[in-house]
Amino acid sequence: MPQTVPPQRADDPEIPLFGARTKARELAAEVTHLRAELERARLEMNRLGVLPAIELEQYRERLTREITEQTATAQAQKADLERQLRDLSQQVVVTEEAALLQEAGVYDYRHPLSDAVAYQSALAGLQAKIKSMAKGGAVLAATGWTVNGSAAEGRVMVRDFSKLLLRAYNAEADNLVRGLKPYKLDSAVERLGKVAATIAKLGKTMHIRISEDYHRLRVRELEITADYQAKLAEEKEREREEKARLREERRVQQEIDRERARLDKERQHYANALAALQAKGDVDGAAQMQERLLQIDTAIEDVDYRAANVRAGYVYVISNLGAFGEKVVKIGMTRRLDPLDRVRELSDASVPFNFDVHALFFSEDAVGIEAKMHTRLADRRVNLINQRREFFYATPQEAKEYLLELTGSLLQYDEIPEALEYRQSLTQAKERTP
Template sequence: MTAADLTPPVLALAAAAALLFILLLVVAGRSRASTQRADELARDVRQRADEAAHLRDQLAKAEAATREAHAARASVEQRFSAVVDIEQEIAAVRSKAAEEQAQAEAEVAHARERAARDLASIEAQGKAMQSNLAELQDLYAQKRKVYDGLLAQVAIFDERLAFAEMGVYEPHFDFDDSDQYKAAIERVRAQQKQKVSAKNAVVCQIEWTVDGSKAKGKTMSDRAVRLTLRAFNNECEAAIANVRWNNAKAIEKRIETARSQIDAMNASNQVVITHTYFQLKLEELRLTHEYREKQKAEKEERAEMARAAREEAKLQRDLEQAEAEESRYFKLLAKARKEAEGAVGPKLDAYAAQIEALERDLAEAHAKTERAQAMAEMTKTGYVYVISNVGSFGPDMVKIGLTRRLDPADRIRELGDASVPFLFDTHAVIYSDNAPALERALHVEFAAGRVNAKNLRKEFFRASISDVESAVRRLAPEASFFSDIEAQEYQETLAMRNAALATQANPALAFPASL
């Protein structure tokens, strides 16, 4: 191999060696730089390690402080756990309250909206109802007016309503007896006949012509007048025939209505009933009514007079009986005295006792005769009695009456006859020389409690027994008064009725004797 052949590889190797050397130099330079850098890094690491150690120390201290803080916190939390729970509860309650408040406000707003809508609807309905009410009120007023008119017309023909609606009849005349009323009725009827004869009862206020004829017109008018007169007279006769104590005012109204209706139907013919003839019919009605009432009063007076006559006859019989009894005792006494003249010893003593008894009987008979004679001769002497009847009339009801019978108990027994279910209890029987005055004083005392204010002969009064006793003590101080209310028959009846009810107990309600 030649030198020329070896030159390129050598050159290459030399070049490679040179490059390697350069590379080594570079690496060595870099190594020195790296070493320096490493030293710097080492120093930095050592510095950082020192700082890390310092930080670890501080961290350890911080962790220790943290543990102490946690321990303290745990202690505090343990100590104030209740407060914390309450605060949490308060917070929860506040949160819930806020939610509920928000919900409530929403509901209130919704309710207000609904209420506003409902209120508007109600107001609309109210206005409609007010309008309907106004219409109904107007309609009711119209119908009520018609009803009142019809009711007034019905009341005229309904006796049950007439007395209550029309009121009490006030008399228009003051005649002493029924004969005067009868004469007045005949006089009024005669006046009516005169009016009819004079053609002043019913008149036609216009002169009619029919087919141009006044004669035909007068015939038509006369026929209308006769028909009107007949219709009105028939109405009046029927009304007057049915007049009674409780419908007199209604009958007056009925006649007035009949006249108005007949005149209204004749309005086109101008035929009217004159006021004078109408007043005569009313006068006949009133006279007829008062005539019948006077007849009733006279009948009661005759009955009272008959009772008084019976009382007088009874007094006369009592006087004759008392005189006969006194005469009998007088004869017996005279006979006993005569027989005693020849008696001696025990027989004389027996006659003496008999004479003494006969003298007492004679004295009583003589006093009875004098009282009977006084009552027969003097109309003011008599007995005022106070009686009651709880079973028949209830409590606090008394009868205060007068009798001139020698035995007032007869009159009291007579009052308790079959007309009442129980006997009267007698509280006082007061003899007086002026019995009517005493009776009248007691009646005045209890006038406010009089049961029958129309018929004063019905002597019943609403008053307590104690009040009557006080009045009797004041008006007749010496009189005896018994305030007890025995009512034997009434009490026995109640006891029997209660016993009967007790034996008729309802089986469904009665308790069994055993189960």
């Protein structure tokens, strides 16, 4: 079918290409003209043979110099025009390739992996293969189709319909890539497969279908994008956890500093009282003050030890019956001087009920005990992806057995959670039920 040639626009790359060719023809004509002038000059010199030899030689040299300069200028302009022709030809090739890819629905857009350094090489190779197949091989179709008895018209129809279906497929693939989340990978791959199946169904008459190799490339694009998104989410989670850890450390240090200042102030108060009692000769009162000073000194030593030993702290086992059920516990550690402060913070962290404490065990190596508890319950983690989430599918009784094995003894452990607000809520809910 004949195609109508659209009128050229001012920004059409063919216009500079045409102008370059015209300039080349003008330069060639100028060189021809100079050669004719040289020939006429030679004839004139022969005619003027009567002139002195010196003047003739000067005239010849001048003409030769002008011709040389004109020739050099023409050669330089020719080289520049040839370079422009090569550049314009390359632009034409790139424009034609972009047009072919756009017909197939393949566009250059800001890919989610564009700024991912570790994935840029894989992305570049994958996109190159996708573009290559989009220009031929992405769609398979019948080759012997005819329209009105014309094989040529049949080929045009099959080609146009193939491009239309490929555009639909690529548009869906691009949308899935742009909005992909790690947990949606399986559903995205399944959806793209359904699109390919739908295209095969729509193009069944002409045997049009997306090739398996091209489909695998687009699925691979989804896979590496999901992998990057997962790593990005993990990195953000690590940053969040690190910020939380630093906040906790600051709170611990501030708490230790406040306690040390309080004890120092109290010690000074009792030291002054002791000095006054000793001055008055009150032996009994002085003995009581001395005993109190010893207690304060012991407390100061404990605070200094906690400040110096970052592994010392409390291992806690807590549960939230109303939020997570009776077979989920959280096992962690805190360096707070009052470990219940940490439990109260967790109870305020967007959970419907307060946590119940089953154990608060102080240890000089609370970090080690916590790690061993986590190792023993590793196959019972609630969150198998984020290892910093400390919830486990275990009853308080099971956690007690593991903790007892590691510590050797426990002074206190409450197996039955109080869950006061949860139980009261259940009671009120039953009373409301008619």
